[in-house]
Amino acid sequence: MVEIRGKYTFPGGTHPPDNKHFSENCPIESVPVPKQVAVLLSQHLGAVCVSTVAKKDAVLAGQMIGKSDAFVSAPIHSPVNGTVKDITLLPHPVIGRTMGIVIDVDADNNEIKQPVNGGFDNTFNPGNYTVEQICKAVKEGGIVGMGGAGFPTRVKIEPNPAMPKEILLINACECEPFITCDYRVMLEWTWQFLAGVRLAARAAGCEKIRIGIEDNKPEAIEVITNAVEELGGMDDIQVVPVKTKYPQGGERQLIRSVLGKTVPTGSIPPTIGVCVLNVATCAAIAEAVVNNHPLTHRVVSVAGCAIAKPGNYYVPIGMRVEDLITHCGGLTETSAKVVMGGPMMGFAIADLSTPLTKTSGALTFLTKAAVTRAKYEKQQTPCIRCGRCLSVCPEHLNPTKIAHAVKHFRMDIAQDYYMSACIECGCCSYVCPANIEITGYIKTGKLLQARAKKRLG
């Protein structure tokens, strides 16, 4: 019997309704190839890529079409065979507008195939690949953290003598409501996922592998535990069920829950010898290393009351949101918000021609009822200093103080209250009875701070 109930957790956090029922039982399904894709040149943290193709060039699926020489960056590949129609400014879900490559898809020869565990089972041996091979494939495959931040994976897993990594922590929490893409990957692509995990551990030089899964996904815990057993102790892999709480899938929170360690403020996990990777990222690593496929497709879960046909779809990166909506049967009358990502940290988009990126794990379609009336009408009432935001903040910050400092452009006060330590999980705004967009203010503050720094530097 597999132990399902999570014992470990972190202080703070909230319990939003998880709403996984929309898509958790929908198998991953390929979508028909759209007529046109728009591949953005900034899909990751770090330097923006420069296009390596010109207008009217013919491109092949898997061909590199954007790259950057910077260390923290990841190349971009074309998901389809086609012709470059335009290189222009395109809507970006996070940063507004950015350069992107619009590709007209060739009419033929463009079927999207799912990996479906191809070539992966319990006999897979990561020892067949050298560390250099793995790192090269990850680097050239343009793999980034697919959970949302989009940090280039190569930077994470490349061996770094200054910060040796001991533990590889797989973030399989998926604590955001509505999102189920990682859950389906674990259930359906179990062996590919585990192969990716072991490859990453080999590259990073991690002896131990821990997989943290929230206990509201008992099936995933069981499937992965059984699979790990089948591996027969080839690696030190352990599945750790953790308590269901938002933001359990925050990197720092998960490290605290599973390993009991605290990442110092302003540092990254490698400083305490931990490397954290997301489920989809691991699956992508296996595909890049073994099958030599760069990251051009991903699983996107489509959920919410305002979409006709929710599910988990395997889509080319660069597919426009409106094409996916059409495939899913269209928006229903009541839709109020289209969110790229989950409802807690995702980005609401206004332009449905926004393309999907490497980091968009979900499209959430919220109705007016789901958004709640106060949020829909954007009624903010005065802060009554109830302290709820302090008690839920997983990073022990004083969100209301920071937000009000930013509101009055007092960046010195905001910084004094550790604004930059905020992980932007949204717990404070979620619980706020006055409905103040605390997280929104803090994000604005960080942006203003970054701009001020740029101007000075």
Place this chain on the structure above:
Amino acid sequence: MLSKITVSPAPHISQKLSTQRVMLDVLIGLLPAVVAAVFYFRLRAALVMAICVVSCMVSEWVCNVIRKKPNSLGDLSAVVTGLILAMSLPPQAPWWMCVIGSGFAIIIAKMLFGGLGANIFNPAMASRAFLAASFGALMTTWTVPATLGPVQYKGQETRVLAAIHAENCYESSDEQVALTQATPLAWSKTAQKANNVAGTTQATPMIGELEWMLKPAFYGSVGGCLGETSALALLVGGVYLLVRRTITFHIPAAVLIAAAVFAGIFYLVNPDKYANPAFHLVSGGMLICAFFIATDPVTAPLSAKGMWIFGAGVGALIMLIRLVGEYPEGVMYAILIMNAVTPLIDRACKLVPAGGKPHVQ
């Protein structure tokens, strides 16, 4: 359909909780005390509460009109202020005093500071302090609860009651003649002072005789402010607030523990002079203060650590005033003093991030 789509910063969902709901919970929590007040003081209590609530709402509305701000009556904070003010007034409070008090609470103590969330002092307590300073006699006239006829005074505690009777006076108010009585705390204060004088005579009140008041004070059949009488009703309301998570346990626990410890030390040192801690916990404004007044979020610190300090300060100050000070009751001043230091507590209890202080800012 595109035109209907809106954008805003994440998160896009929120808990179904509003300021209005928080205030409504406080009102529901006060309901048992309201019922108890009406039960013990009948129509007078209902009148005082109604006048205070209505005049608080009118004051808030007038302020909003003058400041050209949107109507904020919907958040119910004015109702809560009015009700808590009424709870801290004696049942015999005349209507004009209620109106003046409500006006002071809303206009001076709340709106002039910037409205909800910006006031430094608890409006109800600030207003009560104003009334106590302005109408001292009216604020210390305590009616005997309606459930207690003078007949009951002929029980086994003849000596105590005789002393109370000696203090009684018949005060003619607007429409009725009421029998007034010293509150348990006033009784305790008199006993303390009598103990200070050397060579006490038989006739002076003794502190040990307060024991019989413990039970009436718990159920509420003693004189006092509307909200001071029934400890039971306040406890029920307090538990409701805790269960609903409208308040956290920190402040009530800190107030009660600090008060009990403070009273306990004095009691152990001189049980002949000071009443036992249980008596202090159930009498006067201790419970309404711990659950409803000190927990006013606007004027209390934000962090859990700050709340402990704040609550402990309130509890200790109440007991300091009760046991050492001149006044029989100290809730009002304890709250006001701690309200004043709340910003300091907040600054002193600055939270340290989960990952510790960053090395480089």
